[in-house]
Amino acid sequence: EPTPLIATPEHTVEGFVREYLRELNFAQGTILERASVNDHYLALARTVRHYLMARWITTTTEHYRRQPKAVAYLSAEYLLGRQLDNALVAADLEDIAAEALASLGIDLADLREAEVEPGLGNGGLGRLAACFIDSLATMSVPAIGYGIRYEYGIFRQTFVDGRQVEKPDEWLVGGAPWEFAHPEHEVTVGFGGHTERYVDGEGDDAVERTRWVPGWKVLGVPYNYMVPGYRNGRVNTLRLWSSRATHAFDLKIFNHGDYAEAVRSRTFAENISKVLYPEDSTPQGKELRLQQQYFFVACSLRDFINQLLPEDFDLHDLPERICFQLNDTHPVIAVPELMRILVDEEGFDWDEAWEVTRRCFAYTCHTLLPEALEVWPVDVLGRLLPRHLEIIYRINDEFLARVREHSGDDELLVRRMSIIAEHPARSVRMAHLATVAATKVNGVAELHSQLLRDKVLADFARFWPEKFTNVTNGVTPRRFVRLANPGLSGLITEAIGEGWVTDLDRLRDLEPLADDAEFRRRFREVKDANKHRLVDLLARRDGIEIDPGTMLDVMVKRLHEYKRQTLKILHVITLYDRIVSGEVAVEDLVPRTVVFGAKAAPGYVMAKEIIALINHVGAVVGAHPEVSKVLRVAFPANYNVTVAETLVPAADLSEQISLAGKEASGTGNMKFALNGALTIGTDDGANVEIRQLVGDDHFFLFGLTEPEAAAMQEAGYRPSSYYEKNRSLRRALDLVAHGEFSGGNRSTFEPVVSNLLGEDRFMVLADFQSYLDAQERVEAAYRDPDAWSRSAVLNVARSGFFSSDRSMRDYMDRIWHAEVLPPL
Ligand code: 26W
Numbered sequence: 171e172p173t174p175l176i177a178t179p180e181h182t183v184e185g186f187v188r189e190y191l192r193e194l195n196f197a198q199g200t201i202l203e204r205a206s207v208n209d210h211y212l213a214l215a216r217t218v219r220h221y222l223m224a225r226w227i228t229t230t231t232e233h234y235r236r237q238p239k240a241v242a243y244l245s246a247e248y249l250l251g252r253q254l255d256n257a258l259v260a261a262d263l264e265d266i267a268a269e270a271l272a273s274l275g276i277d278l279a280d281l282r283e284a285e286v287e288p289g290l291g292n293g294g295l296g297r298l299a300a301c302f303i304d305s306l307a308t309m310s311v312p313a314i315g316y317g318i319r320y321e322y323g324i325f326r327q328t329f330v331d332g333r334q335v336e337k338p339d340e341w342l343v344g345g346a347p348w349e350f351a352h353p354e355h356e357v358t359v360g361f362g363g364h365t366e367r368y369v370d371g372e373g374d375d376a377v378e379r380t381r382w383v384p385g386w387k388v389l390g391v392p393y394n395y396m397v398p399g400y401r402n403g404r405v406n407t408l409r410l411w412s413s414r415a416t417h418a419f420d421l422k423i424f425n426h427g428d429y430a431e432a433v434r435s436r437t438f439a440e441n442i443s444k445v446l447y448p449e450d451s452t453p454q455g456k457e458l459r460l461q462q463q464y465f466f467v468a469c470s471l472r473d474f475i476n477q478l479l480p481e482d483f484d485l486h487d488l489p490e491r492i493c494f495q496l497n498d499t500h501p502v503i504a505v506p507e508l509m510r511i512l513v514d515e516e517g518f519d520w521d522e523a524w525e526v527t528r529r530c531f532a533y534t535c536h537t538l539l540p541e542a543l544e545v546w547p548v549d550v551l552g553r554l555l556p557r558h559l560e561i562i563y564r565i566n567d568e569f570l571a572r573v574r575e576h577s578g579d580d581e582l583l584v585r586r587m588s589i590i591a592e593h594p595a596r597s598v599r600m601a602h603l604a605t606v607a608a609t610k611v612n613g614v615a616e617l618h619s620q621l622l623r624d625k626v627l628a629d630f631a632r633f634w635p636e637k638f639t640n641v642t643n644g645v646t647p648r649r650f651v652r653l654a655n656p657g658l659s660g661l662i663t664e665a666i667g668e669g670w671v672t673d674l675d676r677l678r679d680l681e682p683l684a685d686d687a688e689f690r691r692r693f694r695e696v697k698d699a700n701k702h703r704l705v706d707l708l709a710r711r712d713g714i715e716i717d718p719g720t721m722l723d724v725m726v727k728r729l730h731e732y733k734r735q736t737l738k739i740l741h742v743i744t745l746y747d748r749i750v751s752g753e754v755a756v757e758d759l760v761p762r763t764v765v766f767g768a769k770a771a772p773g774y775v776m777a778k779e780i781i782a783l784i785n786h787v788g789a790v791v792g793a794h795p796e797v798s799k800v801l802r803v804a805f806p807a808n809y810n811v812t813v814a815e816t817l818v819p820a821a822d823l824s825e826q827i828s829l830a831g832k833e834a835s836g837t838g839n840m841k842f843a844l845n846g847a848l849t850i851g852t853d854d855g856a857n858v859e860i861r862q863l864v865g866d867d868h869f870f871l872f873g874l875t876e877p878e879a880a881a882m883q884e885a886g887y888r889p890s891s892y893y894e895k896n897r898s899l900r901r902a903l904d905l906v907a908h909g910e911f912s913g914g915n916r917s918t919f920e921p922v923v924s925n926l927l928g929e930d931r932f933m934v935l936a937d938f939q940s941y942l943d944a945q946e947r948v949e950a951a952y953r954d955p956d957a958w959s960r961s962a963v964l965n966v967a968r969s970g971f972f973s974s975d976r977s978m979r980d981y982m983d984r985i986w987h988a989e990v991l992p993p994l
Pocket of ligand 1: 296614834835
């Protein structure tokens with residue numbers, strides 16, 4: 171086949187300038203002298219895009235031509251972060267672009283700031299999906315990401331009197347230069363209606379079939395995003411779906427003269443992809459959410475079958491061509507959808523269809539909290555997707571028959587394993603459906619996968635031991651080291667060459683340099699420069715002043731009780747108390763800046779109270795003339811990927827302090843370790859593996875282990891006993907209760923205090939003393955800059971395992987068995 175002719179701009183400063191001016195003139199319709207910052211940004215983004223276009227077309231063409239075994243990542247969330255820098259680095263254009271722009275009198279740094287990041291995810295799960303597609307592209311794996319093009323991403327957080335107030339995230343208003351709309355590839359998706367039986371064929375060939383007659387339909391329009399590999403000549407695709415009203419439906423009503431109704435139907439359809447659910451860890455049982463899930467999954471399956479497979483493809487061979495990876499339960503409705511396509515539309519018999527379906531899906535679980543496991547009431551699901559509910563019932567019947575057969579009719583076991591829960595309302599347990607259907611089920615860190623097998627999905631693990639596996643999460647070194655930390659990247663490359671960017675295990679070669687005083691000095695210089703970058707950012711962005719000469723102690727992640735931001739703030743309060751009461755002199759403390767970044771789900775009342783508490787404590791600490799000499803709290807609003815990119819490289823201490831057995835993995839923990847922060851953390855999630863790799867001497871471990879916490883809960887945990895026994899704890903909680911941080915008002919934080927003293931589900935009080943002790947060890951260690959930076963360098967050198975490239979290799983070997991194409 172002939173190679174397609176694709177125009178590519180010349181990879182030189184002059185070539186870049188030419189392309190840039192063309193964009194400014196012809197696409198933006200303006201000239202250098204009159205262009206706004208946004209004009210410049212759009213012109214730049216499109217210019218960079220042009221350099222990647224040939225690779226994108228070539229990659230896509232080759233996927234189609236070779237039909238390799240591929241991966242389709244199904245995820246309701248992609249927390250992408252800004253695109254410009256990533257594209258510049260991937261295309262090896264950083265220097266050329268900077269020089270080209272400078273020659274036009276433009277500063278590249280100013281244009282970077284103009285990009286609003288696509289925040290199409292909540293937290294860890296969404297960012298993980300973004301890291302994974304980056305790694306797949308970089309490793310030349312034929313892969314496509316499927317998701318939703320939310321018109322509004324994760325809300326913009328603001329603080330009013332220290333309390334969270336949410337604003338809509340209008341990320342599309344400035345123009346969306348990274349996306350390509352393809353209305354010509356729109357897909358129709360049905361909802362509601364009813365099912366019918368009918369006889370297909372005649373005489374001996376006659377078979378009874380079912381058809382679904384939807385009550386209404388919407389269109390899905392695909393928007394393609396480039397997913398550039400790192401300098402390997404490949405660009406994969408992320409395809410996000412946007413909902414539209416069907417033209418026919420719309421027009422019919424419109425022609426009847428009912429304009430209001432025509433608008434209503436349009437609004438219904440377009441609402442589906444309007445906004446990301448800002449919930450993290452507790453599913454919203456809202457029908458619109460189920461609509462979103464079915465919408466994107468139905469579009470994606472249809473698209474894969476119709477657009478990415480050859481016309482004559484025999485769907486019996488589908489498992490040879492694709493693995494659909496289910497990112498948590500959000501896309502699990504894809505299972506009955508594929509069954510429906512095969513049985514109702516393609517005429518497969520049930521067993522044949524099930525055989526294909528089961529081999530096409532794999533499921534990743536991202537949680538351990540029972541309340542985070544999605545369930546859909548059958549009346550909701552049956553109204554919205556009547557045929558899918560029938561299919562789920564049949565899958566369940568056949569599954570439970572096997573359970574009965576193998577268990578000698580153990581009805582208690584059958585009830586526990588059923589896809590359908592009977593209480594409190596009859597509902598579909600999406601995690602059970604996923605587990606029954608999937609070829610493989612994986613957790614996201616060793617401990618998490620173990621707990622899935624032993625606790626959350628124990629019955630299933632006994633039934634299908636070989637189904638369960640682990641793939642420890644990872645993060646992309648391109649964005650979170652190469653791009654976020656140019657100083658450290660330069661230092662590493664100088665020492666060991668640049669291969670580490672795509673082969674992070676090579677960081678091991680840095681180990682001997684931990685003992686090299688000159689290297690450590692330069693390492694500290696980089697950390698210091700990164701702190702100054704953070705100082706500038708916080709001053710500019712938030713009007714927050716921080717001292718780069720202090721230890722930077724950072725806790726950034728979604729606000730959730732199990733993550734225990736309260737434990738961190740109780741530590742701050744204890745330090746405050748000790749200074750104010752004269753127990754310690756400020757000279758004897760290591761000066762610290764405690765940085766928080768956290769969004770709370772808008773409906774999560776306790777999480778919002780905790781945000782207010784942190785802000786109020788921060789205000790009192792900052793206003794105190796003595797305390798503020800050695801302790802400051804900074805809580806910049808609206809923590810996001812962009813902020814992380816400046817914050818993580820500046821950190822000295824990484825706070826990973828969840829109750830053991832609750833954080834599935836964590837990925838922030840990996841980003842900090844890779845950027846040379848030391849971790850203070852519990853034996854939870856991937857912390858366990860981080861500590862094993864970096865070594866106990868370079869990690870501050872504290873707190874109960876998972877078995878200890880479980881045993882204590884079993885025996886009857888009484889938080890108030892810790893309050894009674896522990897003086898520091900009592901004083902800290904009393905300060906809060908007595909209104910020290912609420913202008914004397916004792917009711918303000920009463921709910922937080924009484925929750926801790928009464929239930930304390932996540933055992934903050936039990937771990938308090940152990941945490942204080944660990945913080946003392948932190949202080950002692952920080953006083954010795956040479957020893958500290960030695961540990962920091964060893965953290966970097968020994969964290970190569972946490973590259974998402976390694977995660978992708980593990981998925982390939984253990985789950986997908988997809989092909990790897992040669993780089994181009
Ligand atoms: C439906 C509501 C909802 C939304 C999101 C429920 C649950 C979730 C996710 C499972 C929450 C999440 O982001 N989990 C995080 O996934 C990361 C990537 O695997 C892990 O590193 C985190 O430990 C886990 O909390």
